[in-house]
Amino acid sequence: MTTSAGRVPGADGRPAGVPAGLADRYTTAWELVPDGRARNDDGALVLPVRTRAGEPAVLRLSPPRPGAEHEHLALRVWAGRGAVRLLRAEPADRALLLERTADRDLHDVPVLEACRVLGELTRVLARPPRPPFPRLSEIARRWQSELAGAVGLDARFPRRFRLQAVKNLERLRRDELDAALVHQDLHYGAVRASARAAWLAVGADAVVGTPEFGLVPALWHRADEAGHGGALAAALADRMEALALAAGADEERLRAWVLVRCTVAARDEVARPTGAPHREVSRLVQLCKAVQRGA
Incomplete structure (x- = not known):
């Protein structure tokens, strides 16, 4: 799942925003x-x-x-x-x-094995916090304020999840959030095989935060492989366990961040000038349902 606006390539196939020449x-x-x-x-x-x-x-x-x-x-x-x-x-x-790496990425690996790799990489990439990277404490404070007032979202996204995300942020902010430099968008396509190491991250979207925050993309990517309803909930529970064990992370904090980041993504989708596709918002709703305890 991507939470950023689609980028339309130029007439020559060049990605939008990359100058010609x-x-x-x-x-x-x-x-x-x-x-x-x-x-x-x-x-x-x-x-x-x-x-x-x-x-x-x-x-x-x-x-x-x-x-x-x-x-x-x-x-x-x-x-x-x-x-x-x-x-x-x-x-x-x-x-x-x-x-340069090989073309093979973690889409070619069974999802639980891939989660183990992503968890291990999250742990390896963690570094002592340092400027000038964005700080999760500031991001969380802003998101809590924005979601608390985002009543307009309720027409497209369940109000209970918006309010739960606000409560999650209130609880998460009681702990140290600026713990380490972490990759906040480490997913299956962002990790490639290499001759030098089995797997390497090929990009660097870094934030001073916590490993639980950085593990969320591993749950919303490839979610379509797990089905819906109870099957999706069971699959995500298995992934959360694999990720938390490999990264040395807290599974309950990971669960809380999934709901927060999905809610923020839904807010951003709904706010697009052209309107968000119904299917994408529905996917986010299904993910929020699936990470509820007892789902």
Whole structure:
């Protein structure tokens, strides 16, 4: 599931927001040789290249988005441990030269095994908190205030879940939220196989937060594989257990964050100028139902 607006590619297949000619500029400036076809990877332009020394790499050019300005900093902090190595960066253009991985990602792995990998990577990527990354304590405070007043959401999304999300945030904020630098969008497509390590995160959407917050995408992605109703609830319970064990996380806090992040995603979908597709909001409702105790 994606919670950001769809990005419409340009006439040449280039992702919207990536200026024409930018890839040519950086292949020239950084003395890179194209080594395959460019592709759209979640709204970013990714071009396989070889460096002047012949090293396989990828040139990644991202459109403007919240958090993109910090991606190179997180990759420097991680320094190749659990994530791809950063070879070069130009933050002003959101241009990154990254270690190349294989094309195989965690969609090719049974979901519970994939959850174990995501949990282990979440633990490995956790680092001591540091600026300038966004802080979960501030995000949670803002979300609690916004959701408390989002009565307009109730026409499209169950009021009980909105109010429960507010209560969850009130409870979660009593604990330390700015515990570590964590990846907040680590999902099955964002982890690739590598010759250097079995699996590596290929992006870096980092926040100073908690592992439970970072594990949520593993539950809302691939949810369609689990069916509906009781089958979905049972499948998500198994995933939460696998994720929490591998990450050293608290399962109940994870359950609370799932409902919060799904509610925020629903709020954002409903607020789109064109209106959110009914099916996407319905998916979020089903996820909220499935993570209820006794569902």
